Amino acid sequence: MPEKRKLHLNAFLMSVGHHEASWRLPESDPYAGWSVKHYQELARIAERGRLDSLFLADSPVQQGDPGRRPTGKLEPTVLLTALAGVTSRIGLIATASTSYNEPYNLARRFSSLDHISDGRAGWNIVTTAGADAARNFGLDDVPLHRERYERADEFLEVATKLWDSWADDAVLADKDAGVHADAAKVRAINHRGRYFRVDGPLNVPRSPQGWPLLVQAGSSEDGRDFAAKWAEAVFTAQQTLAEGRAFYRDLKQRAAALGRDPDGVKILPGIVPVIGDTAAEARELDAELERLISPEYARAQLAERFHLTPADLPLDEPLPDNLPTEDQIEGAKSRFTLIVDLARRENLTVRQLIGRLGGGRGHRTFAGTPSQVADTIEEWFDSGAADGFNIMPAVLPSGLVAFVDKVVPILQERGRFRTEYEGATLREHYGLPRPAATSFAYHPELITQ
């Protein structure tokens, strides 16, 4: 019997959970968002479950109303370094923005994290929607969606050249001759582009993985093209199996059209598992969380997303007809469309929509028993909608504990998930190759000098 195809699991860690009201549960520590101990506990749990990786989302802005939910959070490259210290195998994926960073500094931090963690660093590349973030960086409004992705593309070009600017065998350490490195193998990159001019080389030798694992989460046209070119793992929000399959097929095709091995791009839809020992118990936890949502606050967020005012969205009526179209949205385009489609498909009132979004902000919530959760994961995995999942527990740590202690063993029993780590690096967990330094790996056309 051939070995079953193995799935990949990523733990998306977010304060006390993905449900916006989770902090109000008796069990939750409302200061956990900026507590290194909390995150270290989560990292240990995820590693106990042999998960491929853990992941921290981010945006360089105070997001949402601090009166309503925990908004403070630590910078991810720094926080992941602290998590590297208490784990030894699990991959560590940090979000960072190409719109509001300099490539030299960011490439260096990821290289440093990869050295410190012995090859466990990953970068979730985002272009950062929202005018509020732009206004922390000298701009009046967010740069156009297309321009953000153009800059992101050039940013990756610079970053990969910097990571490759030291050959793997550059350091000689010849004490007798007094020669530390072969200077010919530490090369300037002399990048001259539209957004960046960077001489290089990087001031860090090539790291264990060569490049951090490149992860991406944009689902718009621009976002998918970018992912097809650069991403090795893709996070995505998909509500139905049919949509999930269409997205999966589309992205693999785009990657293949660029000459890449489609298997070199792992697709990881999000799932918010609400786990109970019985289906009724799971539904009860789900309902308790929904009761704790403040609809006024969620309505204001929804209105902002739609470029409307809260008064335009009566709570007990369906969404109005006069919504903008996706091409009028300069922020998160694909998330906008997902939400409108969900509301229309299921004929939801604004209040019902808010309840549905409260858990996963557009990600699929699934309340059920451990084996029901394992079933839906297998179903998506087997029907061409996923190479693995982005696990987004509604409540943390308890939801992660439930997933690791109850769902993972079922997936292991069914031969779907590893029982021990086999590789050492994050790339090895995902079965992805280490890029060669000499070729600028996937993109030989990038060598400009």
Add this chain to the structure above:
Amino acid sequence: MPEKRKLHLNAFLMSVGHHEASWRLPESDPYAGWSVKHYQELARIAERGRLDSLFLADSPVQQGDPGRRPTGKLEPTVLLTALAGVTSRIGLIATASTSYNEPYNLARRFSSLDHISDGRAGWNIVTTAGADAARNFGLDDVPLHRERYERADEFLEVATKLWDSWADDAVLADKDAGVHADAAKVRAINHRGRYFRVDGPLNVPRSPQGWPLLVQAGSSEDGRDFAAKWAEAVFTAQQTLAEGRAFYRDLKQRAAALGRDPDGVKILPGIVPVIGDTAAEARELDAELERLISPEYARAQLAERFHLTPADLPLDEPLPDNLPTEDQIEGAKSRFTLIVDLARRENLTVRQLIGRLGGGRGHRTFAGTPSQVADTIEEWFDSGAADGFNIMPAVLPSGLVAFVDKVVPILQERGRFRTEYEGATLREHYGLPRPAATSFAYHPELITQ
């Protein structure tokens, strides 16, 4: 008898030591520069010695010839986070540049490090001399010295406003009412300046220390003015006691003239202690290190500093007369002057000068027994040249071990240095106050809205 005034000690960690040839010693690990384990060992040694802090220098550029000495190094805010995990008391000071960072991102990383370390973060604020660094950030040449310091000043204005944008008591965590923070205590900063426009607030609650400890190391006129306004600790290179006293007096006066308590600015000259059990042993270690220097390489560096070519500097002749003057140097002005003065004062040939600089790059090298090292520290401390010292071991870890195990006990016996940590935070170790959030602390004139 009144308690003796206590001195402060900072361990300046740099790869395998401050001597440029230290990596060639049999004991040295030539890969240590980017090894987290090496730095963790150093941090543990420094904490065992009850030192106030440890410190990492930095520049966002590949510095020097990688063929000749170890040049790779990890990004300091990330590396210090890894050191926070293996220590519990010692302060952690990272260098970061105001010329090549965005205030929102950097303020956030320091706030994160302060949270993660429970109040042990410090920031060595530099403006980064050198065209090579500029060319990693889209510029053709380094910005003018004066302009770099103007930008640094505004950078600090923005950073301190961001650190104060959450009041200390902003978070309420009222689960029943569903109120996480008092939104009125999380304030936009709406900064509009010449270099930066930043709306804020920061997306991290105020950290244990409020602000990281602010450290500075510029010794030029602009640098001293900046230090007098912002710095709470000042690193400096001083070759003679007379120069040290003059610098000390000058900086305290400048701080007082701005209305600050002169005792709120700690002056820490650098010292490169080369320690032997006998004076002869110390001199032998010093001579061994000098023999390992490649004069050609050091001459090229010196020539660059003087805006000359190596051929302009015959090894066995004194410095030529046609050197530029300090005001023609756009890089490190005060270091230039220190080196020229040293060569002229002691009538050194280029080769001799190179030997003197090899150890401390302009810092005072002192070869002697543990009690001789303790004596010179006490002498400077008692005669108004220092509030403490920046300890720069020529070889690491062995030089730090020697200092901690042999010099520190003498200073403790003499009642000059703590035998146990008394405070918890870096500010407490240096006897410096925690800035209040509501007043923008030292600079009420900064409140612009």
